[in-house]
Structures are given as C-alpha cells and as structure tokens.
Amino acid sequence: MAEPKLAVCRKNRSSSERKRRRALVQPVAASSPMARKRPSSDGEGPPAEAPFSNDSEEDMFGDYDSFYGNDSLIAQVADIEHKYLQDKNIDVKAAGEIVLGNLQSGVHQKEQDNFSASQNVVVLKSDKEGACQMCDSDPADGNQELAESVLDDLPSSQLLCFEKMDELPSASRTSPISEGRNECVNSFSDKIRDPLSYAGAEHRDRPTDSSSRSKCVLFKSESLKDHLKSAMTGNARAQTLQVSKTKQLKEAVLSEEIFVARKAIESSSLDIGPFYGLPSKVKELFRQLRGIETLYEWQHDCLMLESLQQRKNLIYSLPTSGGKTLVAEIIILQELLCRQKDVLMILPYVAIVQEKVRGLSSFGIELGFLVEEYAGSKGRFPPIKRRIKKSLYIATIEKGHALVNSLIETERINDLGLVVVDELHMLGAGSRGAVLEITLAKILYTSKKTQIVGMSATLNNVGDLQKFLQAEYYTNNFRPVELKEYIKIRDTIYAVDSKTQNGFAFSRLLNFKYSSNLEKADPDHIIALVTEVIPKYSCLIFCPTKKNSENVASMVSKYLKKEFRAHKEKEKQDLIKNLKSIGNGTVCPVLKQTIPFGIAYHHSGLTNDERKSIEEAYSAGVLCLLACTATLAAGVNLPARRVILRAPYVGNDFLKKSQYKQMTGRAGRAGIDSAGESILIVQEKDKHLVQDLVHSPLENCYSNLLLELTKGMQSLLLSLVGLKIAVTHEEVDNFMCCTLLGVQQQLLSKEKSFSEIIKDGLENLIEKGLLKGGISEKDHNSKSTLTITPLGKATYKGSIDLAYCNILYRELKKGLEGLVLESNLHLLYLSTPYDMTSTCSPDWMIYLRQNVDNAVVNRFYLTFVLYTLLKETNIWSVSEKFNLSRGYVQNLLNSAASFASCLLHFCEELEEFWVYKALLMELTKQLTYCVKTELIPLMEVAGVLEARAKQLYNAGYKTLAHLANANPETLVRMIEHLSRRQAKQIISSAKMLLSEKAEALQEEVEELLKVPTDIPGIH
Ligand SMILES: Nc1ncnc2c1ncn2[C@@H]1O[C@H](COP(=O)(O)OP(=O)(O)OP(=O)(O)O)[C@@H](O)[C@H]1O
C-alpha cells in the first residue's frame, strides 16, 4: 500500500496555522450572504429574489469526480515509480508507458484507499477495510467510476505531462490554456522543491532512494511523481477534475481554439472563428446549460458589428425578452478567454447578481475563469490580483462603483478590459443612477482601453447616452414571443392599436357569470380574467400596493372553485410545510389560505427565504398566480402567459411608460409560450391618461448628479480629488464635462453656469472639512491643487453619505470617551443606518412627550430592534414583538450590515478610531449573517439562504467542500424541495467559491515567497 505523501505533507500544516492563513485572506468586509437579503436603504438590494434561469436538465457535472481522488493516483505513481525507476536503463517514454500500464492493473489497489476532506485541506486516510469513498459521492457512483479504466480517469493535464515527456527535446507552440497551465505547474513545482514549503515533509516520508542518481539523469530536476503531482496540482487549480478520454480530447481542442481565437482577435480580422471567436465548447455549453441551439438573427448581427470587433463602446436596445443577455455574455467570454482581461458586469439588484453568479459559475469552471460576487457586503477591495485566471466580477451598482474606485486607486483600472451594464436606463433612476453615472464616467476618464457595453429595453434619448459613453448604437424590435397588449374597461377588452383613432380597438366582451355577491367582491372581474388561464398557464397580477396584492390573492382564492385545489395538491402542501419551517412554525395566514389554490402574493414584505420559496414554486408550476407589486418586474425572470395590471398606478403615482413596459414585458415565455398577453384594468376616469401612457414614447433618461447633492455631485467631486483623478479646479471641470450631466448641461437652469455649480460643490466640500485647497478665480488660473483631508478620505472610502459624515465622526469620537462594551448595544447604535430613521415611527409615547431629538429616538428604537434580532436570530418573532413587517425587519438588518461595513472602512482611515476596527469587524459579521455560526460557510454560496443552509447542514453538508464535492443526485434525494437544476447550480457555485479561496491562498503564498527586487546590497 503506497503512502499518501502529498496528503501527509499538507496535513502537517497545523490547524491553527491554516486558520491564521485563512484569516489573512478574508476580505475586510466580511464576505456574506447579505446579498441574498432585502433591498437596503442605500438602494443596493433586490426588489425580489430571482429564480434560477431556464437551464437545461443536462447533467453538467456528470464528468466530474472529486479532486481528492487524485491523491490516490499520486500514491500509486509514487509506488510504481519507486519500483520501476530503479532500472537505470529505462527511458522516459517507457517509464510513462509502464506507469500507465500498471495504473490500469492497479484499479483494485485504488479501491482500498479511503479519502476524507477537511475544508480545503486534503487528508488521505489509509483504511484497510474501507472501500473507495469520496467525501460525498454515492457509493454506487464510486464503484461505477472504478470500473472505468484508470487511463480514462487521468486528468488531461497528466496526459499532457506524458505527452510532454514524449516531446521533451522539441518545445512546440503552446496554446494559452496549456501556457497558463504550464505556468502554474512550474510555479507549484518550485514550491514543492522549495525547502521552505514542502520538501522537508517529503524527505521525511520518502524512503531513502538508491536510484536517485539515475532519476537525476532521467528527469533532470523532477521525478515522474513530481511531474504528475505538479501537473495534478495545476489541474486542481484549474478546476479541471478527472475527465474521460473524450473530455481530454475536447480540452485539447478547446485550448487550441482559444489560441486561434486569440490570434484572430489580435489580428482584428472579420473572420473570427468557430463561435464568435470563441471555442465551440462555449456553444456547446450554451446548448447544455441554457438550452440555446442557435442565436437569433439580431444577436448574430449585433455580435458581427464592425464597431464591436473594433472594441468600440456599444449601447444596444431591444424589447423585453429579446435575448439581450446572451449577446452580453458572448462579449464577456471573448474578453475573458481571448483577450485575457478581467470583466465587470453591473446588474441592478443583489438577487439578480446572485442569479448571474450561479448561472455563470459553471461556465467559469468549464472554461477556466473566476466568477466573483460583489453584492451586499461581499467583495474585496481592491480585488485579489490573479496571476493566471481572469476574473468576471458580477456587481451591483454600488459595489461596482467601489470596485472601480479601488482599481483606480491601485492603478489597476487597465486590467479591466470590459464593463457591461445591464438595464442601462438605471442611469436615470435617482441616486442609484447617479452612482452608475459616476462609475462609468470614472472608467471613461481613467482607462481609454476599457470597453463599455450597455443594454436596456427602455431607452429613449439614446443620443445623450451615446455622447456620454462615446458609444455606437444598435437597436431592433425583435421579441421572440409576440406580446399582445389589451386594456379592459368595464366588461370590454380592447386591443392596443396605434392605427385606430383613439388608440384602442374593440376585441371582445369578457365572458363571465357573477353572482351579486361576487360582483361586489370583484367589481373589476379579476377572477374572470385569471380563470381564463390558470391553472394550466401562469398569470401575474401587478397591484399598486403591498396590501392590495395580499387582498387580491386572498379574494381570488376565496371565490375559486374547489377543483383548483386538486392541481399539484401534494406540492402545494409541501410548499406550506416549507414556509412553516422557514417561519419557525408560523406561516403567514394569507399564504396559508391562498397556496392550496395555487396562488400567492409577492412583495417586499416577505423575508428572503419566503420569497425564494414562492418564486421557485411559481417557476416549477406549483403556483400559477402571483399577485405582486412593481418590484417583481425589475429584472427577475418570472414570466407568465398573462400579465394583468390591476390599475395604472404604482402606489399613488400614475404608471410611467418604462414601468408599464417592464411589467407587460413579463408576458410570454421564450421557447414555452407561443404568445403572451397583457391586460391593463382601466377605470373610465383614467381612460385618457392610459391612452397617453400606451402610445407615448419612453421617458428620457436624465442625469441625477444634482438630484441629491451629497450622494451625487459632491460625492463625485470628493472622490475625484481623493483618487487623484482630478486635483485642480480646471481638471475637475474637464472631468465633469465628460459626465452625462456634462452632456446635458444645456438643460440646467440659466441661473448658474455648469462651472459655477462645480465651484459651489468644491467650496461646500472645503467648508465641511473634507477637501483642502483654494478654488478662487486666481487659484483656478494658477492651477493650485486640491487635497483630501483624512475625514474626506474616510468618507469616500467608507461610502458614507456626505450628509452624515460629520455627525458620524462626532458620535464615534464621543464613543471613545465612554464606549459601553457591556453588550453590543452601543456599537449597534453606531451601526444603525442614519437614512432609515425617517422610515421608523416608534410606538414610544413617553419619549415623544419629552423634548428629545426625533432622529436620535428613532435611531435608538431601530437599534433595539437590531439588538433583539441579534439575540433571537428570528425575524418572525422580532417583527411580531415590534409590530413591524418581517420584510422591514429584514431590510433593517441588511442595511445595518452594509452600514457597519462602511463604518469599518471609515474608521480604518482615521488613526484615532483604531480601536473600533476589531469591534466593528466582529459586529459586521454578526449583522451580516444573523444566523447560527455553523450555517455561515454554507450561506456564503450564492443563493443558499438560511432555510436551505439549515436543510443542507442537517443532511450532513457542513462545509463548502462538502457542497463543492456533492453529488447532484444525492443532494436532490436528501434535500426536500430541491430540483436537480438547483442542486447543480449550488454545487457549481460552491466549486467556484472553493476554487477562488484556494487561488487566494496560493496567491498569498506566492507573494510571501517572492524575492524583493530592491534588497539593499543585492543587484
Ligand atoms: N437565441 C436564443 N434561443 C433561445 N432562447 C433564447 C435565445 N436568446 C435568449 N433566449 C432566452 O430568452 C429569454 C429572455 O432572454 P433575456 O433574459 O436575455 O431577455 P432580455 O432581452 O434581457 O429581456 P429583459 O429586458 O426583460 O431583461 C431567456 O430565457 C433566454 O435564455
């Protein structure tokens, strides 16, 4: 029985050392499942959790085995090597053959190895009786794998290793992938040889070898085992696990194709290779994972645009469901694989970021790039610099901005080859739009090489946006499923038809028989409209308010016939059971009543876990009707056969055209429905307004830099100086002309010139003590420079709203005099977000009767809510106790976690606050997770919320490694309400996270061992 040498080496590292090392690479802001939670008050939150995308049911992990299996192979090779390489006459090629031959006969030996994994550390146990067992794989699967030839099991990098030995004298051309792999193999084998790292342990374990001289002759510096070991390590890092022969071949073709594609793209030829310059494997992946066989014609045309191939910036606009994402993803893959640059993808909501991370992780694993999540309090600033793999950062608007700032600050902005912005019309969306504008303006100004691609379904004043982004424009009216728009007035349905005089054409009379009771309960005939489609097809009803959506769901279920209960009865009972376990024994009474009929409401008052369960049940057809608010329309992928707009209002405001488009755009499922229809319920009094609504053009997109000065213009000016992007008044003026506001400056009131507005902003910052320097006319001419003060730096680094930075400083300073550390109440008060105080109305009469500052009272009230939450870790009981909606409590928790992490960054910049650092780091973690500690590692995986984490934990999946190596079939079997597709996505996300963590550790080792070039006295 061979000794598990590599495993022993690794095992020798003490657990405390491992912990220390892990701690070193932890991001300052705790990485968290924050992103799974409700929208925070800074806007960085989801309107709703997104479901999984429409992936195919193909088993994309079928070819993979656990990486741990490789250790047994190493052991066998060591054994065989030891046995055969005694013979001095053996040549390299023969050695390879012998090894392979013996491996094949060594299958049985492999069966006697027993593996176990502890976090990222591989431990190989020798177990005499033990059968071969992967840490999570099904025994049956294991046996089946063992029946395969070991040669088939060889990862391709090992095969390459044999090939390499075969071709030792003639170094042939290497493709980028093998180049990368060789690089990583070499660097790792260096480490193996390095006495500081592994050699000591290896020498201890290896029997004294009399044939070492002959080996030297044969292999120059490395033994065959070293070759294999390093190849396997490189292989593991590349996340290419054991593969079949076909897979090896495919991989070889892939690397060759990437090489050719790179060359083609470099030569800017119009003929760009098999699949838009990408390997045909990419096409295969889109087919397997997304069910996409061919591209739509417009997608092809768009990708073939000459301007795109010349890497010009691009805006493209198509109706909802037009398939815009696919084009963006192909452009992203070109950048990552062919141009070898990092990519930033900006999406509007946390839930959508997570959906994308889950969806693209499998591409990352297959094609060898990293997918990094930047949402909620997840993400590292600056990002880890990867030596080999390229990174795709998927970020919310706010995190995207922080990421770009950190790249500019560390002079790495040029590493970013491409920035993709989905829902580009968000530029006009209040203070979040301002942050997006600031981000894009900074990229445009600091990195001429970074390409920007933006897309949207609802753009109007494209000219302004083109000018701002210096971009080309592509548009098309394509929609794969036709959308038929109707309005309903009383009992008549009219088709929206711009050709008719009043814009509407009679379509039909609604066919219904209502009792007088029902007529009273449902005067708008919602039941008649929905029963035309459900339960066979799905239906969404957009309602103006949260309360209304609950009422509609309740009303419809009350009057539906009993037969509706029979449809998918068991699944609906399961859903209620699931919701009950999520709510620690309680289910919302409305949902309890509506779900048996296949109906639910959906709005921001649900907890993340509830929302996710409801969305999944709707996607799976268990629920057929959701009564929802406008938040569901914002990008989440929950299409329906029929979309009903309960009234042309969102809250008290009349519907905007873009909102109307987004809501109606949910109708019609590509590839499933042949048609989609929307019906807007209109009261006679609103008829004219609705006429305008459906026929007017989309709203223009205007800059929001001046909307909320402290979040827009002033915060931009502060960071321009802080990042040294522009440090004189003149430079600042120049920069500002490149913003969307600069492009639209003629729309500003004539009272003040653009330059005067900028000057006012700078003066204000100087007054607040955030900037230093002069900006008078004289200074302007003499180009005197502006500098940032420590408080200014802390403010922009902590992304603190300028409106609160002074008060925050004062409160922290006061805290130094007497911070109460008996409990975390004082710290929690400091971390309670200022901007949420206006949303709180404490039921606290005694205090209100005193003459106290309302803002302080409100904030302290919220602090109590947080305090109770951290103690009880139960959103339901806390919301009951404080008489707040559970969605609000969840939102408060998310905002506080985000704010605590901002506070931490703020304190890091100010020496006097050093003491807060450690305290806030811990508090941020507590707020971020607010769950039992053992669930934290599982909740790091995108899309695993508390309820799912509990299930997984109870089923024995306790660490990231357990999930990354799980077998999808076993997972589905063991975890209730988990589809195969979801299981596979959880596994691929866990694999990606694990690989990212391992990379980070390796980068750190490299960095530590790097010999400085400036050692005194050594040239
Ligand atoms: N070529 C294609 N063949 C088949 N299905 C496709 C194709 N392209 C995209 N789809 C599918 O169409 C659906 C809608 O695509 P996508 O989400 O990209 O739309 P969109 O244009 O971004 O719409 P929205 O503006 O609503 O976000 C997705 O389920 C996607 O997988």
Ligand SMILES: [Mg+2]
């Ligand atoms: Mg889209």
